[in-house]
Structure formats: structure tokens, C-alpha cells
Amino acid sequence: MSMLLEVSGVSVSFDGFRAINNLSINFAPAELRAIIGPNGAGKTTFMDIVTGKTKPDEGHVIWGDRNISLLGLSESQIAMEGIGRKFQKPTVFEDQTVRQNLAMALKNPRGPFAVLTHKKTARNAARIEAIAAEIGLLDSLTRPAGELSHGQKQWLEIGMLLAQDPRLLLVDEPAAGMTVEEREKTTDILRRAAETRAVVVVEHDMEFVRRLNCKVTVLHEGSVLAEGSLDHVTANQQVIDVYLGRSHA
Amino acid sequence: MRKSFLSENPSVLWFIAALGLFTLVITLLSEATGAGLISTSFVKTLGKTLCLCLIAIAMDVVWGYCGILSLGHFAFFGIGGYAIGMWLMYARTEGIVLESLSGQTIPPTPQEISDAIGNQIFGVVGSSEFPLIWAFADSLFLQLLMVVLVPGLLALVFGWLAFRSRVTGVYLSILTQAMTLALSLYLFQNDSGLRGNNGLSGLQNIPGFEGTPQSTIAIVFFLISATALGAGYVFFAWIVSGKMGSVIKGIRDNEARVRFLGYHVESYKLFVFTITAVISGIAGALYYPQAGIINPGEIAPIASIYLAVWVAIGGRGRLYGAVIGAAFVSLLSSWFTGGGAPDINLGFYIIQWTDWWLVLLGLSFVAVTLLFPKGIGGLFDYLVRKQP
């Protein structure tokens, strides 16, 4: 099976601190993957590298069927290649309505002049409504995003990712600060999304990861410590030592 | 498209209607139509104010909507003024020179005419040769093109450099301020080719209309300025109301997020920066023929900061706010500094507003920033929300 994203031998350091150390990790075109690891394991830096925010000191990041390197591309080009990212803190445009938020994310030409002459079409409206229905915000389309609850903002952001129609979704701690019901709904959205594309979830919360029921990669000190089902990795003694051992302590 | 845009933004229609009514009233009351209730100098003040409103909405788009606090837009305004001023001064001096040379027995050669014009224009800085930048000064069309091209290209180059290296926020403000300072220092030099600190003068005399009274010229410029403001308002309202507006407001609120949505943020910033620079240049080209004189002092960094002050007092992120702010503060400013405001006698000290107006303005600006961050426009919102 050809891989959607291949990260191999990537290292990066900040002022002597090695945040990512010879990291290699691959993702298939349609899979749900959880990345766990203690603080400072390099989870966020890994996402920064894939999305072009941080340039690694060495290593390769190869993407898609045409095997292009992501390292030479800017953030927006990477996003246009089909990689969407959700930040840890919900970042939606609070001054704008839910519909405007989704419309901005919708997969359409991104150049200034295309945007300037953009016309509202029935097709786009239908797409927006479908996504809004998926994330449960169909009734709130005209509300400013700033008025939404914390959980709704998280969903809106996931909805914006879906609107981009990416082939890889990087989701950073989607469940943080959510109620139990909200978590369940989030899990559903993510699992449905993973049916047609790769979804990578970075999460602290073991319960949430268990509910996702997917392959798990454990990061530690900037490289992969273990990979497999949650039960498999939690049985790994090294993992217990560095991560679970500590969290239970 | 246009129809749906206007129907979705009724405030634009209201603004155009108000502007039209205002223009009509002023025109009818002016000296040009014989009513004479409003003096020509006041018509000029109002015409200039309309130009300031135009650059204020440009500033509002770049700052209030796109989040780039540019302290360089008044430089673009000045460049527009210089561009049109060069033609005005050249054409008028040419007229005078030709008339004075026509009395001679032998018709003048082109070189003699050019020397005489050069002497007239550059005598004050001890030169008589035309610098290269005056190459197109004899053509109104080309100079009008310069009004648009020079600010546009400068903004394009500067913006491209600044945005591509991700200079943002306060850094960008300082950088634009530095650009403005460099430009004004350059213009202050006698060998800049633009008459150093003398600037360009006599711009109120429009070549070809020597016989037309100033009252008529004033009202014509007033009308042109009002039209330009109206057109600019509609244009910017169109830009900020659609998906473009969504994206640039997104850039203002969270640049990184927009970038990860796949938008090339730098292009958008560059687009907004350049288009507003062009409009600023046009506003300047309309302003300075009414002011009559332009000199490098006008372009000093402080002018651009005042521009930001107007927009902030009027209310950022709403176009009518910028118009209100610019009109309100600039008219108030000329009332206070022009000696219109009565002095206040405290017994032990007499407050003369010509001296104290800037203190008042400075402090009120602090107050607005601290207490009314939404400016005067925010007051409207408050009233509108209270009504129902």
C-alpha cells in the first residue's frame, strides 16, 4: 500500500534542544491514527513540520501519489496540497458568522482576484449546509462564531477542516475542555471523516483515544517509541515507564 | 452582482444618499451659484475634508479590516499630490513663460522655453535644469497615471519586501514609519528635484482655467472630491463585504489560521496595501490643488499617525466610522487652530486653543483608545441596538 505521507529521519532543534530526533512515521490514505506522548515529546513540533510552520534541520517529508517534498512549500501551499490542521486552542474567526467561517474554508480558488470576483453559488451553499449538518451547527449558520460554546467552536473548526476537503487532517487535542456528550460527538465526526481520508489526532486523554479505537503512535523525546493498537502500546514496558507510569503516578 | 451587493449592504446606499444631499446643499449655498452663504475658502476646506475622508477609508480598510497599522499611507497621499502638482506647476509656468517670451522679436526655441521654465521653477533651489523625474510633467495624462502608478508601485515593492519576510504588527508599523521618514527626508533635500522644503506651490491655479473664478474652481473640485469619496466608498464596501472581506478580516484576527486554510496571506496583504495606497494617491491628487501648496513637511511621519488617529476616533472596522472620524477631527482641528474656538480665561491663565488644541487632541486620543476602543462609530452601534 502506498503511503499518503512519509516522514523519514526528521530532526529539528531549538537553541540546542532537540525537539524532534530522527523521527520516521507514515500514514496511509485512509486511516485514523492517534499520536500520544508526554509533554515535550514533540507532538506539536511534528505538526508544525508537516504543515510548514517549522523547517526541519534534516530529514524528508514526502507527500501524496506524486511523492512531492513538503519541505520546500509554504504553509498555504501545503494546505492547498490537502493537509488541514486544527489547533489546540479553537481558532475560528469570532467576528464572522458560522457560514462565513465555513465559506472561507470551502475548497475553492484561493487567489486574491479569484476571491474578489467570487460569486455565491447554490453548489457552495449546499456544501456549507451539508458540513454544518455534519458538525451539528445547521441552526447556527447566521450566528457569529464568537457566540458559540467552546465545544461548538471546536466542531466549527473541524467543519472548516472538512470544508477544505483535505486528504490528511491533523487534529490537535480536539477533546480538551469538552463534556462527555461533546466528546462522543467529536469521536463520531472524526471517525466518519477517517473513512475517506487520513485523520491524525494528537491527544493526551487516554479515554478519548480508546474511544477512537485506532492505531496509536507513542512519541517520546522527539522519536517514535512504540506503534500499534492502544492495548499493544500500553503493554509496552518502555511506554509504561516514560508515559503511563508517570501519568498514573 | 452589484445589485445584490448593494441590497445586502443598505448602509452604503444611506451613505451615498447622505453624501449626495450634503454635496447638493453645499453647492447651492456656495458663492459659485450666487447664493454666497458659504465662503469659497470654506468650500475648499470641505473639499479637502472629503479627500481626507477618502484616505481615511483607505486607512480603515488596511488597518481596521486587514490589521496592518500602516504609518505610510499619508506618504502615498503626498506622492499623489506631488504627481499632480508637478503638472499643475509645469503647465502654469509654461503659460506664463510663453506669454512673457511672446513679446520678443525672435520666436523662442524649445530649449529657451525649457530653460526659462526651469529657471522659474527651480530658481529657489539654485538650479534651472529639469530633473529626470519631471520628464512627463508636460503631460496631464501621464502625470495622472503617475498619481496611480507611483504610490501603487512603491506600495507593491515595499509591501512585497515587508510581507514576504513576515514583518507584522508593531514592526511593520515602525517599518512603514521609517519609509515615510525616508521619503520626507529625501524630499527635504534641495537636489531631490522637487524644490526641497519649498515644495510645489500655486497649485490652486488650474492651467487652462485662468479666467475661471476661484469660487467655481473650488466648487468643481468639491464635486469631484465628493464623487471620488462616493466611488471609493462603494468600491471599498464592495471589497470588504464579500468573501474578500471575510479573508482579510480573518487575516486581521488570526493570520496563521488563514494561512493554514490555504490562503496565501502575503498576496492578500499586498493586494490590500497596494490598492489602498493607490486610492490614497488619488485622494492626495485631489487634495493638494485645493490646498494650493505641498511641501515635504506634509508627508512627515506624524501626518500618517494623525490619519490613524482619525480612523481610531471614528471607529475602526466600519467605513462610515473612518469618514466620521476624519471629518470630525480635521474640521475640529482647523476650528481650534484657526482661532475659531474662544479662549478660556481661568483668571490666572488664559487657555489659547491654538496652543492647547494639540494637548487636548493627544489626551483625548488616549481617552478614546482606553475608554471607547470602537470610537464614535461604536456609539452608533450602541444606539441602534438600544432602539428595538
Place this chain on the structure above:
Amino acid sequence: MRRIFYAIALCLGTVMAAQAQELQAILQTHADEIAKPSRKTVDVALEDLIASGLPRVPGFLEAWVGKSVWQRDDGQFFIGSADGDQIALRDVDTGAESVADKSAFKQLKPNGGVRRVIGTALVQFQLSDDNLERRTTAVASIARRPAADQLAPLLASIDGEPDPVLKTRKIQLANFLSARFADSPEERITAINSLAKDTSVEARSVLNQILQTRAGVATSEPDGNLARLLDPMQAPDAFYSQLVEAGFAPARTGPAVIRAALEANITEGRVGGVPLAQLSTDTARERAYAALAREGLAAPLVTTQTRDHALGEYLFYELYDEPNAEITAAAEAALASVEQRVAFAQAADLALDGLSLASIYFLAAIGLAITFGVMGVINMAHGEFIMMGAYTGYVVQTFIPDYTVSILVALPLAFAITFGAGVTMERLVIRHLYHRPLETLLATFGISIALQQLAKNIFGTQARPLTSPDWLDGAWVISDVIAISYIRIAIFVLALIFLALILFVLKRTRLGLEVRAVTQNPGMAASMGINPDRINMLTFGLGSGIAGIAGVAIGLYAKVTSEMGADYIVQSFMTVVVGGVGNVWGTLAGASMIGFLQKGIEWLNPSNTLAAQTYMILFIILFIQFRPKGIVALKGRAAAD
């Protein structure tokens, strides 16, 4: 004249028997020349007087120059001074004093030219005078007006010179004189070669004197010591007018001449057959003029071709005044070597200038580096704090007249006042605007214009002086090329003190620790028991207080006006940004770069400081493109936000 000095050299060398001769006798021999001297005749008398070697001759000559020599009816000379109707007399030989009635005496009043001749003769005596001051004056007078005949006496006086400093000076001066006036070319060349290492203005002027040229024009290569041939095509019009002046060519027919000739010859609406209406181009005018010239109504047209042809016929050259080519060659070589040394010295001087400008920028920006760099607060009123400091200095000086004391009072007072102003501003305004940098920028700008106008209302618009103490006046002169004023040194020292002080406060004190803690993580700092409010307030006060002190320093060096702050604010921000925000060393690097660069640009284009500033700013704008984080950049995740 030269003979006189040979005589002197002779008489100084051998004590002659002429002592037997009496001065009065010699005077009587030349009574006419002495009583009514002229520049032509006085030489003879002086020659004999000096040749006599009598010890009283110098005294007499001085009295003569000073118009205190009187002649009695019987022709006898006395040194005397009038006192009412009486006159106090001194015998020229014995020095015996007497008093007589003034009516029998006539005062000798030699004219200026004569006095100069006598003065030059006197220099010999003064050069060997017992009084050091007189010898110094004599040497200085030779240096002022060097002449050939001074060389011999100067050389003669060197050996006997007891004062080592003056002796060195005499040797140096003798060297200068030898280079120009020594008899044998070998001596001159030796002297010239020894000047090759001397960068003083005097030495350079000696060499330039030797190398003086005069320009000339001829058909063939001229006789004499040729300095160079010139290419007339470098400035054809100037060289052509040289030809015209020399009478070798007719004057150029310029547009004005053509025009005048045409206007003078209009017949029936035509000139030279060309209708008037067609004369609006240069070619038509030249055609008409040529027609006039053919008819003999005007001088022949001198066109550009004529001019160039004429220039080709002649040689333009420069001849050395000095006929000996070996000497001029040596002088050229010496001058080239001197100029190279001068260029190095100028570079050193430029570096000093750059250093002092950098110190000023550093002082102006260091307070900002703390508020902007460490706290991230942009304070547009920083420049006005500098102004407040300077006005504090001015006000203190109006109360304390002693400049040294007043500066010592003003420095801490300026710190206190601007510290207070900074703390007040932080409490009232900035505290409410943390994390809204653009609003902070505008609010502090509002304060800036209010403060500026307030200063204008209080102190008026004219510049106020802030006078430095006497001991800061003057300059440290290292050579004729390198000099730096003490005030700039003081500013440099002050900048160093502040650098050390701030580094100490930030790195070694509790306050500094807390400041760094609050900067890096306010939440964590607060949970450790640090009060971020207090720290922010103190940090801002510190930054503002330093601006106040900088204001006093800048006020000493420049004028105190209400706009002085605004002059520094953009540069100060540039300094901080270019150096790298959040780092004192960065500010130092930024200030150095901007200071040196600005001086460098000024040096390339010395006439125009405005242009230098313009290019400087353009450079900074470009620099920030390539190093957006400044020279000393923070790396990593902390810098990404």
C-alpha cells in the same frame, strides 16, 4: 637680505673684536638710513649693526620697532620714552639713564614695511633669547610666514636650544624650511623625504607649496619642469575659454550671442534671409547667423566643431614653479605617502565619529530596549521622555549657575522625573493595553503629541541651551586629522556605564531576575510570588528614567527643543529592531551598526546629511527583510510567537 644672515651666522660663531666698536658710532655712520629708513635702504644699516655683534644691538632693534628710539638735535640716538614735556633717555651703549627736555628730540617712526624687515632681522636674536616665551614666539612667527632667509638662523639656533620641546619644534620647522629653501637639491630632497611620514597640515602645506603649478597653453611642449599635460576634452568649454583668454581663439558664439546678433540685423521681417517666424529652432538660428557672418555683419560662427578643432591644435599643461624635476618628483612621492597616511587617519577619525554617534543612539535607544524589547510595550512617547530629561537639565541650570554642579544635580533629577512620568503612564494607560500593541502605539503617540505641545507652551519654540561644564569643552586632539570632542567622549563613557549598569540590573539583581521571569512567563512568575504589576511598573519606570538621563546627555551635545525627542524616536526604534528585540547586546549591536553606517554614508556624500539619513533608513528597511529578527536574534519556539 640673505647676506645679513650669513653675517649673523658668522658673528654668532666667532666672538669678534668688533666689540670695541661702539653702537652709537655705527648708528652715526648710517644716521640717515636710521632716521628716515625705507625698505630699500634699511638693509645696509641692519647689516652693519648685526655684523658688529654688539650685545646691545637686539635691544636697540626692538626699541626701534617699538618706536622708542629718539634722535637728538645733534644727531645722537637714544632709547627713550616721552613723559609729558620730559623724556626719559637711555644711552644706546652704556645704558646710562637721564632725563631731558622733549623739545630737543625727534621720535623715529619707521613704517610698517621697515618694521617687518627689522622684525625679521630680530628673529635671529629672539631665537637665541634667554626668555623661553620670546624664543617660542619667534619660532611661531617663522612658522606663520616661512621665508628662505630664516633657515640659516633657525639652524644656527638649534644647537643652543635648552628647551627640549622647543628644540624638537625648531628641528621640525628647520626641516620644513630646508625642504623648500635649502641651497643644494640633495639637502632639499633629504628634507622632503623625511616629510613623507608627517601627516600634519603644516607638512602637507610645505609639500603643496613645493608642488605649486601654473597652467598654460602652447602649441608645442613648453620648457621647464612639466607637471602634467591635460586632456582638454574633459571640460572642453572651460579649456576653450582658456584659449580665448590667451588670445589664441575667437570667443565662442553662444545662443545669447547669436540671438543678439540676429536681433540687431532684422530687415523686413527677415534675418539673413530667414523669416523671423522660422527662428524658433537652434539650427534655423545658426543658419541665419552663418548668413550674417558671410555678409560680414557678425563674427564667424564658432561651432562645437570649431571649438574641438581649436582645442586639438594646442597643448594644455601645468608647469611646476620649482624648476628641479628631481625635487618635484620627491615631493610628489612624499605627498602621495602622506596622503595615504592621512586617509588612514581619516578612517580612524571616522570610526571615532561613528563610535560617538553609536553611543548617542545607544543612549537614546537603551531605555526603549527595556520597555519595548523586554516588556514588548511600544512607547511612542519615549522621545518625549528624552526631551523631559533635557529640559530638566535646562531648568536646573537656571537655578544652579555652576555648570559642573548643575549637571551632577540634573542627572539624578532627570532620572527621577522621567521615572515618575514613566510609572504614571504605565499605571494610567499602558497597564490597560497589554497585549494590544497597536493600541499602545497609538495611545502613547497621543501622549507624545500632548507632551510635545505642552513643552512648547511652557518653554516656547526656540531652542534652549544646556551648557556643558568647562572641563568638557574642547577636544582631544590626537593629530591634525584625528580629534574628538570631550563631550563625545563623555557620552561614550556614559553609554558604557549604562550598558554595564543595565546588564548588572538585569543579570545580577533580584529585580532583574523578576523582570526576566515576568517577561518569559507572567503566569508562572505570578504563581512564584512575583507581583507582575509591580515589576511592569518598575521596568517601565527604569526604561523611562534612562531616557531622562539620555536626554541630559543629548541636550549637552545638541540643542534642547520640544521636538528633539521626535528626532530620535524612529532611529531609536530602528536601533532596537535592527539589533534584535529583547536583548541589551542586540541594542548595542544595532546602535553600532546604525552609527557607523550613517557616518560611513555621510563620508561618501559629505555635503548632505539628509541624504545620509535617507539612505540609512532605506538600508535598514532592506536589512530587516533579510534578518527580520535583528542582528542578535532569539531562536526557537519562543521567537516564533
